[in-house]
Amino acid sequence: MGLSGRMRWASVCLLFLLVFLFPGEALARANVQYPSSVGSGSPFVIRVTSSAPLTGVSVQWQGRNIPLDVALWNNHYIALGLFGTQTGKVKPGLHTLKVTVNSNGTRRRISLSIRVTPVKYREDHLTLPESMVTPPANVLARIAKERKAVGKALSTATLTREWGLPLVRPVDGIVTSPYGRRRILNKKPRTPHGGMDFRAAQGTPVRAALPGRVVLAGDHYFAGKSVYVDSGGGVISHYFHLDSIGVKEGERINRGAVIGKSGMTGRSTGPHLHFGLSLSGQLVNPEPLFDGTISGMLEKTVSRTLNITGGK
Ligand SMILES: [Zn+2]
Incomplete structure (x- = not known):
């Protein structure tokens, strides 16, 4: 056996050793x-x-x-x-x-x-009648129950990924209140705005920004008629203050499908659409995802x- 033959033999041995040590995916x-x-x-x-x-x-x-x-x-x-x-x-x-x-x-x-x-998100100082800031005592039990249902919906983590980018704008109107805006109500700081408000006249069809399955649809004290959509991987989007809901819990919806009509139900000072996006329980700014890929x-x-x- 010559030198080159010996080297070939050595490399065959080395390869055999590698395959033996790391079978399958070396x-x-x-x-x-x-x-x-x-x-x-x-x-x-x-x-x-x-x-x-x-x-x-x-x-x-x-x-x-x-x-x-x-x-x-x-x-x-x-x-x-x-x-x-x-x-x-x-x-x-x-x-x-x-x-x-x-x-x-x-x-x-x-x-x-x-x-x-x-x-740094925007800050607004507002003075409102106290009755509008603090909910009356007789609705506290209702609020607690609704908060629990929302918490459960936002903790959904379905394996199948249905979300994709960019998101569809749910209505054509301009953004009247961006994400993160901090309201100082009657000198008391409130939690920053958890979503985006779009201008939308009463009865405007609301499109699904993401496809998925409706995990919660209800009429809540703060959010009014609201819809929560699960798109997998902990991605849950929601639509608030609807005038009417056009989908049912458990229903599958396509990207861009009409899920209801906008309105001013719940705690709202005028007709608009509040759109929110929860990622593994964190309310994030959806804005960059409307043009993002x-x-x-x-x-x-x-x-x-x-x-x-x-x-x-
Ligand atoms: Zn809002």
Whole structure:
């Protein structure tokens, strides 16, 4: 056996050794894309990509664990997540996001640091009759019951991803009150505005910004006639102060489908549509998602590699 023959023999041995040590997916990796910094209230996208089969991906963020749908695209396993922080609820600073990846029985976890930066939202001072600011005592039990139903709806985490970008504008009217606006009512600061208000005359058809399933439809003290839609991955959108509701709980709706007509039911000073977006229980600013695309949002991310077989 000559030198080249010996080398060939050595490489065959090495290959055999590698296959023996790491059967199946030799040295498989997953790539995690995430933002290193994000504004308070701003939504962000997480993407996990691997050429090895991903049998499960989940994200732990702000005390919630959300399982993500894995899709096979171009011979790659891809999981997408939409997350954010609620302004006024989550303090700016460093926050940890944990991604758990399962691949054929191997489980790996990576901890990522995301800096939440402060954002200055608008502040308005208003003086209103006290009866409008503080609900009467006889409705407190009703409010508590409705809050519980809403909390349950917002904690839905369906695996199948139905959300996509951009979102459809639910009505054509201009934004009359943006997300995060802080109202100082009778000198008392209130929680920042959890959604966006659109100008909408009474009876304007309201379109679904995202497809999904109706998880809650009711007539609530503050929100009036309201609809909550689950789009999977902890993404729940909602529409308040409707004049009439055109869908039923459990019903599947397409992106852009009419879900009802706008109005001024509940605690509302005039006809408008309040649209809100909850991402794993955090009310975020939906505004950037009306023109945002997934690839556009991924441009603002950094990436980390996770070895899912052989070593760590
Ligand atoms: Zn509103």
